[in-house]
Amino acid sequence: MRGWRRTLWYVQAFYDRHKTVLIVSVIAGVILSLISIRLFAVIPGLKKTIYIGRVGHYSLAAIPRDIQEKVSxxxxxxxxxxxxxxxxxxxxxxxxxxxxxxxxxxxxxxxxxxxxxxxxxxxxxxxxxxxxxxxxxxxxxxxxxxxxxxxxxxxxxxxxxxxVSQPLFRQISYHNILFQPRQEIVGLGKYRIASISNQSGSIDEMTLESNSDELVYRFYATEHDAIIGFKRGEVDTVEGLLGTEDLSAQQNVGVTARTHTDEYIGLFFNMVQLENINNPLANKQLRQALNFALQKPTQNRAISPIDPQSFAYITQANDVENYNQNMTTATNLLMKLETPTKIVLDLQTPPNYTSIADQAKHDWEELGNMTADQCEQTNAAPRDQCENKRIQVNEHITSFPDTQNFQVIVAGQQIPNDPDQYTMWDSTQPTNFTHYKNPRVDKLLEDGRRTTDKEQRKLIYQEFQTTLVQDSPVIFYQYITTYDVARKVKLL
Missing domain, CATH: 3.90.76.10 (Dipeptide-binding Protein; Domain 1)
Structure with a gap:
């Protein structure tokens, strides 16, 4: 009995002397056990982590669609x-x-x-x-x-x-293992959002996790910043670049080009007609002349507002005007056009599309000079009207083109999966920023929204394409090509 009491006394003395260490150790052990259980439940093995660079400012509600579709x-x-x-x-x-x-x-x-x-x-x-x-x-x-x-x-x-194919998300609230309140966005897909950093006001970094791998997206303000980040080793790959700078010349870098037929570059005309203000671009004949005058690319050429993979795309080249460059046709159209005042066009372009704007400025001014010279040589019109056919193009490079205040703008346009383009081209829609108006197109767009028969919809949207392209509210230029860069893996 005395031995038992002595043992109890020693234990009590040891506890009193080291109780702080013992309590901390027990708590730490419990926490580590909980963390281990959670980690092993989610990560059955060592995960592969890929660091991916993207360009752009995004909020959580507007992250790129392809990332959304990984999560839900x-x-x-x-x-x-x-x-x-x-x-x-x-x-x-x-x-x-x-x-x-x-x-x-x-x-x-x-x-x-x-x-x-x-x-x-x-x-x-x-x-x-x-x-x-x-x-x-x-x-x-x-x-x-x-x-x-x-x-x-x-x-x-x-x-x-x-x-309603837009991915769905749900916000949940919970307490972490330290009993701190947390919020999380959950989806329905393979990947879950593990963490988000938005110290700059928009998302800087987003980590997605699956049972087998981890994707860390890092967002950069400009393409140049993303390429610098790639060179510094901050990311393993950069996706969606419009240009690669000097990366394509480096032997340890692989470049993959991707043509997106669901997005095209176009030169959009503003056809708004205001009282007592003459807008030359409201005249279809001038728009057609400018379209015929512009040299188009030979690769990835866009000729229609509908994706070539769509069931409604016009497959017969003869069914739609392709507007290949034809200076003779362009000159004839401009020659017939009355020009009481000089044609002056303001052309807005973002930096990435300056080469397209430069080409348009060159070709359109050449068209004007050719037509004016021919007009004067043939006495087709009074001399002052002939001189007014000389086109002046003022090019403005801006990172934020203004679709509310422009004459001609070079821009990329997303093509929806469904051929319905009511919001883009119907004359009643505020999102029709070109102010294009054609009663026949309005009727076709309305019919296409109501008709469930696929073959009937195909005929409707093919006529829509033919009519719209003929009217030239936009010059369909080229499908957008982007580049993914990644380091080549060395085989040992």
Whole structure:
């Protein structure tokens, strides 16, 4: 008994002397155990980490679509050829004469935190649309009423099924292992967002994790900054460059070119007609002359606003004017045009497209000089009108072209997967920044939004292409080509 008491006394004395160390050790052990359990649950083995450079300023709500699609998916999945298939939805249907769409949620699909998806988790927000939910279904119903009694009843467009392919996300709140409150964005896809750094006001770095690898995206303000970061070893690869500077000449660097047929470079004309202000570009004949005068590229040439992979793309070259350079045709068009005042064009371009703007300035001024000289030689018009045919192009290089105040602008334009381009070209839409107006095109765009038959839609959008290209509200120049650079792996 005395020995037992002595042992207890020694233990008590040892604890009193070292209790701080013992308590800290126990807490540290518990924390390390929790961390280990969590890590081994997520990372069964050593993960490969890839550092990827991107160019641009992005908020969390506007990160590039391809990154979003690594983390999640939407009710549907859409493809460049115009096809749409169910994704989170197991099926969808058009109801109420086109005023509503019903989507049935696929059962037993879970968010990345383990919660099963319900219709309440689908949080798309569309103007003039009412959302109703049941146990398994979500219905989007148009609430807008027609303003013109002679107009057709408004409907949700057929392209609505493509619109809801936008990936879905959900914000959750939790406490970490140190019981600190945290928020996290979860999706439905292979990768989860592990961390986000946005010290500059926009995202600087974003880490995505899967069970097998880790992708660390680092965002740079300019292409030059991204290339410098690549040279410094901050990233293993840079994606989506418009130019590679001197990287393509380096032996240890691989360059992969990618042509994006869902995005084109165009020279857009502003056709707005204001009272008492003469806008020469409102004249289709001048736009066509400028189109014929411009030398186009021989590779990756764009001739239409619709993706070549789309079911609605015009495949027959004779069905649409290709506007290959033809100075004779351009001169004849400009010669017939009355020119009471000199043609002066302001041309805006971002730095990446200065070579295109330079080419346009050269070709258009050459067209004006050729036409003016021919006009004077043949006495086709009074001398002052002949001189007015000499075109003056004032080129402005700006990182932020103004689509609200311009005459001609060189810009990249995204092509939607569905051929519906109502918001871009319908004369009633505020997003029609060229102010293009053609009643026939308006009718075709409206019909294309209502027609569900694929073959009928194909015919509608092919006529739309033919008419729009003929009118030349934009010079379709070239599909955008980007470059991915990466270090070559040395084999031992």
């Amino acid at each position: 998916f939407g009710l549907t999945q859409s493809f460049e050829n115009g096809d749409v298939v169910p994704a989170l939805a197991s099926s969808f249907s058009r109801e109420e004469n086109g005023k509503a769409y019903r989507f049935t949620i696929r059962p037993k699909v879970a968010w990345q935190d383990g919660k099963e998806v319900t219709p309440e988790d689908v949080t798309y927000n569309f103007a003039d649309t009412q959302v109703s939910r049941s146990q398994n279904d979500i219905v989007f119903r148009l609430t807008a009423q027609k303003q013109d009694p002679n107009a057709q009843e408004p409907v949700l467009p057929v392209s609505f099924t493509s619109i």
